Amino acid sequence: MDNTILRASDGMWLTNGETFGKTVTLPPAADASVWYEITDEEKQRREALKGGET
Amino acid sequence: MSIAEKLAVIAENEQKVYDAGYAAGQAEGGEDVFQYATNLDYLFNSATFPEGYELTIIAPNFMENANRLVRFATGVKKVTLKGNTANNTASLQYAFNSAKSLEIVDASEWGAGGLKPTYFNSTFADAQALHTILGEIDCSALVNVNGTFSGAIALKEIRIKAGTLARSFSFMNSSLLSAESIQSIIDGLADLTGKDTQTLTLHANIVLTDEQKATISSKNWTLVQ
Numbered sequence: 485m486d487n488t489i490l491r492a493s494d495g496m497w498l499t500n501g502e503t504f505g506k507t508v509t510l511p512p513a514a515d516a517s518v519w520y521e522i523t524d525e526e527k528q529r530r531e532a533l534k535g536g537e538t
Numbered sequence: 539m540s541i542a543e544k545l546a547v548i549a550e551n552e553q554k555v556y557d558a559g560y561a562a563g564q565a566e567g568g569e570d571v572f573q574y575a576t577n578l579d580y581l582f583n584s585a586t587f588p589e590g591y592e593l594t595i596i597a598p599n600f601m602e603n604a605n606r607l608v609r610f611a612t613g614v615k616k617v618t619l620k621g622n623t624a625n626n627t628a629s630l631q632y633a634f635n636s637a638k639s640l641e642i643v644d645a646s647e648w649g650a651g652g653l654k655p656t657y658f659n660s661t662f663a664d665a666q667a668l669h670t671i672l673g674e675i676d677c678s679a680l681v682n683v684n685g686t687f688s689g690a691i692a693l694k695e696i697r698i699k700a701g702t703l704a705r706s707f708s709f710m711n712s713s714l715l716s717a718e719s720i721q722s723i724i725d726g727l728a729d730l731t732g733k734d735t736q737t738l739t740l741h742a743n744i745v746l747t748d749e750q751k752a753t754i755s756s757k758n759w760t761l762v763q
Contacts, residue, residue: 487755498762503708503739505762511755514735534685 486512496521499530572597572621578604587613589639597621605631605657608640618644625649627679629657636664641692645673652699656681664689669714671696677703677726687712695719698726708739708762715744724750730758737762 490508492498498508500518504527510516522530539547575597583606587593591614598621608614609632617640622628630653634640643662645653652673655661659682662668669692676699683705687693693712696719703726709715715723723738730736738754739762740746746754746761754761 487751500737502706503710503737503762505710505739506742507761507763509751509755509761511735511758511760513758514760534688 488514488516490516490519492521496523497527499527504531570596574599576601578607580606580609582608582611582614584610585612585614587611589613590615592616592618594618594620598623600624600628601626603629604633605629606635607633608637609633609635611637612639614640616640616642616644619648619653621647622649625654627654627656630655630661631657631682632660632663634662634665634668635660637668638665639667640665641667642670642672643668645671648673650676652676652697654679658682658686659684660688661686662690662693663687666691668692669694673697674699675726677707680705683707693719697722700725701728702726704728704730704736706737706739708737709744710739710741713741713743715741720744720746720750724753727754727757727759731756733758735760739763 488510490498490510492506497504497506498519499522508519572595576599578595578597578600582593585608593608593614593616595618597619600622608617614637617634626649634643652675654676656679658680663685666689668690674697678699686707687709689711691711692714693709694714694716696715709723727738735758737760742763744763751761
């Protein structure tokens with residue numbers, strides 16, 4: 485199968501706004517343009533915002 | 539009698555002793571009040587249990603909500619859910635969230651043999667000692683899956699009903715998933731051919747076979763690690 489594999493640069497994370505990873509393996513029908521890089525600091529900030537109730 | 543047969547007899551006898559004790563306890567303490575419960579919201583939220591406590595809730599008339607069931611509870615090691623005779627879906631928002639000593643959730647005698655959640659947000663978030671969820675989780679009724687297993691760092695055993703998971707899901711923090719659990723998760727993915735791609739996020743240390751990766755892709759799922 486013809487997959488597209490995206491890999492984050494050193495010190496960076498890939499995200500589509502919902503989840504985070506270092507490697508993203510896309511099936512043929514997926515849209516790669518929704519994935520972009522963020523810093524680790526930004527990732528932690530976003531995860532903290534998702535914390536919800538305390 | 540082989541050792542395996544002897545162990546089976548021992549387990550059977552232990553169950554009989556447990557059942558007799560439970561029945562005796564009911565007789566002494568009155569009826570099991572949970573049999574009348576239709577919802578279990580906040581039931582043991584922030585409760586303090588004795589260390590190592592094993593909580594059993596038998597709720598045959600369960601209807602809908604078990605949000606925050608043992609959220610922030612301390613001391614509870616195992617939660618067993620039985621009943622839900624009608625196999626109703628359950629809202630499980632924060633149900634086991636931050637129950638730091640919780641190790642096992644047994645829903646094998648709940649509903650049709652496992653949890654069937656709707657609101658599954660933060661259900662097991664920060665249940666940092668949780669390693670086993672018994673019963674097959676039917677994901678066909680999911681409404682919200684935000685942070686379901688966020689911080690569930692000890693999770694090892696989980697089973698997903700085949701083909702029922704059709705929305706993006708994350709096990710990002712669960713590096714200890716067993717091989718059987720990983721396969722169950724993959725088998726649990728619905729085939730999204732011709733539909734919107736969803737994402738499955740696994741911990742970076744989870745090693746998948748080429749066949750597993752191909753299966754994920756063939757179902758039109760994006761794999762994130």
